[in-house]
Amino acid sequence: MFYHIKELQYEAKPTRPDPVYAKKLQEILGGQFGEISVMMQYLFQGFNGRADAKYRDLCLDIGTEEMAHVEMLATLIARLLDNAPVKDQQAAYASNPVVAAVMGGMSPQHAIVSGLGAQAVDSVGYPWNSRYIISSGNLLADFRANLNAESQGRLQAVRLYEIAEDPGVKDTLSFLIARDTAHQNQWAAAIAELEQREKDIVVPTTFPRQLQKNEVAYDLYNLSRGEESAKGRWAKGPSMDGKANFRYVSEPVPFGPKPFLVPAPVYIHNTLPMFKH
Amino acid sequence: MFYHIKELQYEAKPTRPDPVYAKKLQEILGGQFGEISVMMQYLFQGFNGRADAKYRDLCLDIGTEEMAHVEMLATLIARLLDNAPVKDQQAAYASNPVVAAVMGGMSPQHAIVSGLGAQAVDSVGYPWNSRYIISSGNLLADFRANLNAESQGRLQAVRLYEIAEDPGVKDTLSFLIARDTAHQNQWAAAIAELEQREKDIVVPTTFPRQLQKNEVAYDLYNLSRGEESAKGRWAKGPSMDGKANFRYVSEPVPFGPKPFLVPAPVYIHNTLPMFKH
């Protein structure tokens, strides 16, 4: 169960409205790696938690914080839309091409649909959807998803910081970027703990290795001509799980035969093969 | 540019048809973490590659392999659909409830739409879409996405292995599971190499730390009552980036004020606040 207080986790106040930037900022609210994604991902991992209480609690702690980030960004976007001069754009076009160009880049839905409010969409207006998130029940897998989400999320926030000019916007972003630093460190720590505990890094660690085709489990197949890929850590030396050595296969060949599919029954009305012309 | 040979990378031949299992297998072909996802993700990372040639080549090597996995799974699914008795289900219901139950779980689109062929959809028939993938240009971020994809992907393949009974299906899956082992190790190696080279683990490592709100960059806020989350590696001791110590904040409070939004211009036709009744 949840409680809300009116105070924001951190201030979210631009110096002046900027509806074009508001549109861009939607990316880290409602985009693939926006705050809604991490909020929903961590909460569902928490709600579904069947492992140790501390992992469940960690997911719910951070997931609840991400809700505050959703609130901050929604507030910031709404303020960037304050008094957007949507009405007189044509006049603006004629008299001031700078204003016109700026207004031209505003999301039409911010004016027509949401009435100068934030939306749960990304920077091109695509709606948030739950295929962005994962809660698999395997925490080593899921915490890697979380570390990835925080990495992509911080990268996007940094890019938005770089193109921001408003000190208020930059201040809010500097807070969110710092929190992403915290979360990257925290998920990395949780991953390290799980890898140590499970004594393996290959998810799921519980699948008996002898059931997989072990003879191909450490190969790199050079399927894109040119051997630049032979120069990395991944191509030689001990594998990261410590169980074998990497092997670089310069000229990979197929292990299987050509497939042949039997014709479909006639009531499927597929094209049937013609055995003689 | 690409070339195709008819041979499969590995055999994909079930002992007998099983249209219900075919539907489930769609998950690792066209699902969120299926082979189409990794194929498209790695190829786009390769095509967009602006960094060292070896990373670009690595993405294209593995991406090209994933295309072969798409082909193998499509073939396996088509064969599991061989001669599916879609026509006489009603009769089957009456005479053999076991057959009926099995047929009842088949995807109707495998009969009506794809004519006993594989589709680029997941196990509930939802189409593959490109919001499943990421190519951000930042390789540390992207390789974490790749490691996550291989982790979720292997987990799903293992679950499908567990519920499979057909030795041919299990054999193909044992190959794919082994290749996921290879790819998890390889992306983990690439991540380790990049973290070492960039001397940091926080993506993007190139953003000056002093520009973020450093005082909150290592805190864990206990926003879900109960302190189980204090017991993990993430809550105390040196942070994973080695730059600070984790801090556990038992009773977190807001840093910001209550927000207040100004009314919208009248031509937006929002509800206006009533200052006096």
Place this chain on the structure above:
Amino acid sequence: MFYHIKELQYEAKPTRPDPVYAKKLQEILGGQFGEISVMMQYLFQGFNGRADAKYRDLCLDIGTEEMAHVEMLATLIARLLDNAPVKDQQAAYASNPVVAAVMGGMSPQHAIVSGLGAQAVDSVGYPWNSRYIISSGNLLADFRANLNAESQGRLQAVRLYEIAEDPGVKDTLSFLIARDTAHQNQWAAAIAELEQREKDIVVPTTFPRQLQKNEVAYDLYNLSRGEESAKGRWAKGPSMDGKANFRYVSEPVPFGPKPFLVPAPVYIHNTLPMFKH
């Protein structure tokens, strides 16, 4: 069965082309609350109608009218795209930034995909989809959906009227806005009739009240700190269904316990709880 006549229900002729406005106008054609939504919603409610003939007929009357609105808006959009100078934009940029800014805001798909024709998409190019509509079989519920759709739809049309400058566009919109007035009144009347007939306002009225947890059926829980919400009609006095009094709960507490989920079977390969380190 349907018949079409070539005449438009009302004129749809702009004074001059305006491809940027055409893009915005797509919102009320193919958006969440656009004409396609109401057309499809009412027609499906009519086709699925199992209650009195007059409700079925009402849905089909208005649904058939909405098809004419789809036609009018498609025509208006196509005309706003007449002779759009998509070819020489670069030249325009150099010589006339006003023209350039205007063209820059045009939907690229109006040029590349639809050949200066209307599309079944919204103002950000997102395709119409049938999850926008509802036909539940319960008419009190559905007529509330209809009243909502006409309310959101008229609001959006009014906003588009405010930012329009073309008298032809304004004329067409003044017709559509008037029809939305009619439809809001009509659905409101149908709702009033059903509420009176069913002697209740809580959908579905047919569910025995004693089967719900009646002791919480009129509470408002103050879960967002601060009691501003206590000042409304909804917080005290008789409830709108006339069956009880509203109750304001200032400090709501949970009724349930902390949940605990059992571990998954091992063949699911979830992370298992570690009972002792």
Place this chain on the structure above:
Amino acid sequence: MFYHIKELQYEAKPTRPDPVYAKKLQEILGGQFGEISVMMQYLFQGFNGRADAKYRDLCLDIGTEEMAHVEMLATLIARLLDNAPVKDQQAAYASNPVVAAVMGGMSPQHAIVSGLGAQAVDSVGYPWNSRYIISSGNLLADFRANLNAESQGRLQAVRLYEIAEDPGVKDTLSFLIARDTAHQNQWAAAIAELEQREKDIVVPTTFPRQLQKNEVAYDLYNLSRGEESAKGRWAKGPSMDGKANFRYVSEPVPFGPKPFLVPAPVYIHNTLPMFKH
């Protein structure tokens, strides 16, 4: 900013697992009118609130409660999936067609993707997306959306109650159904208050009536042959806004002419009209 406590708002504990019912229950968690929809809709209406503080607070109070409902349903679904015998379905088919039929109706993603956890999807596995929600800034419009959502939501919960057999599931649903009763009453009260304050029922009430084509603002066009629709409250007598009388038009005719579209410029490569053969 938000806080979480571990206690559920109300108990969510089935007597025994039932993975087929778990799939159905997903509808009111992640469906068009599920708890995620109302949670996100009310929170965004709150975050975007530019009108009186009491409306903002009301949205945030109820939106925060809906988060607790998301948590309860996720928990209930996870428990319905406890120990789902996904592994030995084939064996079950042979030995016990009843078990087999039940298992056959389970969502494959509950086993393969979410590891016996709840997902943010509906009962056919379609992901939740933010086009389900609206926050328009006009509260009379939005509260009608809210009343509609609570009506559809309670209807679906009641249908799920009817087909439930587990007393634990029924108990949880009886709580949610009662809360929907409360919310329908509350939004209805807020609507009544706004209609009274704005002295009109036609959204947006702030658009000058003389700007719309008033002569068609109260007509019902009999566009589906047969005059059953003339028999309702909506067809005659004073309109619901009290500003006119309804008018029933038995044989509606078009007001506009046949449209004619000019050919596209040649560089669009549309088919051009042939003026002479």
Place this chain on the structure above:
Amino acid sequence: MFYHIKELQYEAKPTRPDPVYAKKLQEILGGQFGEISVMMQYLFQGFNGRADAKYRDLCLDIGTEEMAHVEMLATLIARLLDNAPVKDQQAAYASNPVVAAVMGGMSPQHAIVSGLGAQAVDSVGYPWNSRYIISSGNLLADFRANLNAESQGRLQAVRLYEIAEDPGVKDTLSFLIARDTAHQNQWAAAIAELEQREKDIVVPTTFPRQLQKNEVAYDLYNLSRGEESAKGRWAKGPSMDGKANFRYVSEPVPFGPKPFLVPAPVYIHNTLPMFKH
């Protein structure tokens, strides 16, 4: 503008309810190539019509007929859902596995969401969306889209006919299949007329051939090893447009060089290439 009459274009009355078949039938109502697709595609082609009046009229004639097909299929589905015993499925499972298996294959949304009504979705519950349709302004292109839609649509209707057992269902399908025959013939005739008139078959025929790289305009590249593809009409002899001869290239090679992408600016925070270790 449209008019509706209550009579169906053709009877749509099953002999008895069959909710599992109802789900399958959704494919040709709301699927990729269902009746909603052709209705919307032809109507938009008509509304957007800038060429000869006869083509516009043809699109509107057939588009208006498809609306009647939507109505027929919606009616047929609703009737197949009549009295679906959704309530006592568990009891059915125990007593009659045949009934249980049948019921288990019903769409849960037909019971929970649409109240035994048709939906605008396909056979796996995926909503219809407007990316299924095309109205490009080039009629030769669009009529090929139409011929394709009628071909796929008739194929699916035939497959549904094959698996139907109810004579009423078969009768309705026999009508729809015949109409698809008519429409395939009609679009084929329109295509032939346009190809003759434009004296070319390559869309768009208006693009000057000398502007394309003509030397590769009739090649078939053997990129999948094995020369089975050399045996078809497409590999040798005069091309279908009569302007050249087909050419089979057994060992195709690239015409372009290896690409190299320059590094991104530093403020994008991509991984930069390391020129020296």
Place this chain on the structure above:
Amino acid sequence: MFYHIKELQYEAKPTRPDPVYAKKLQEILGGQFGEISVMMQYLFQGFNGRADAKYRDLCLDIGTEEMAHVEMLATLIARLLDNAPVKDQQAAYASNPVVAAVMGGMSPQHAIVSGLGAQAVDSVGYPWNSRYIISSGNLLADFRANLNAESQGRLQAVRLYEIAEDPGVKDTLSFLIARDTAHQNQWAAAIAELEQREKDIVVPTTFPRQLQKNEVAYDLYNLSRGEESAKGRWAKGPSMDGKANFRYVSEPVPFGPKPFLVPAPVYIHNTLPMFKH
């Protein structure tokens, strides 16, 4: 199984960056009829091929080529994004409205999400999804889908050629347009071969004609008032399949009765009809 070589099939190198054009070019990479669509469509038709080996090989030949086109376009887009001045747009707005207008039309995701890389989306940022493609098992149907895709695709490429100014871009497009010419000819040839072999043009040709309602199989119903549609090849004379004559029905009437739906069971909680007031 696939192999990749680094060389592009054809050069893809713009003379100078142009991020606005990059956004438009996304249409033929990741749009409804972009290169990803044809690549995936042909590959799945090949993988699923149950008919003659030559058809399977043809699909795999062309599908493999389309992968090279995906690579070329991704490369071209990445280069058009080289050094996009995303950072100083505000300054640009003030000093140079032309630059500003150009930058304003760039996709925000090209800067924020993909780091100046191509995406698998269309020109309005909508993600590619697999409902764009079809592999039905009936090759005559599918080759019509292929001919349609190549027609729409070439039309879009030509429109992009028309609005391009960069000679490098035009050169790449002239290659792709020529290949579309080849593919239209090839699929047309394959269609002709199949029509000849199956001795019919109506898909599926294998369905016994006597099972359809033959008396309506060649009618054109004049459902849109006005008889312009009577003037085409489709309205009179022998049908294209040579089995009958077209018939034009000037005043079409329904063949079916008014439908009536029975009320739903009470536990569905639909509105029940009121038999007496």
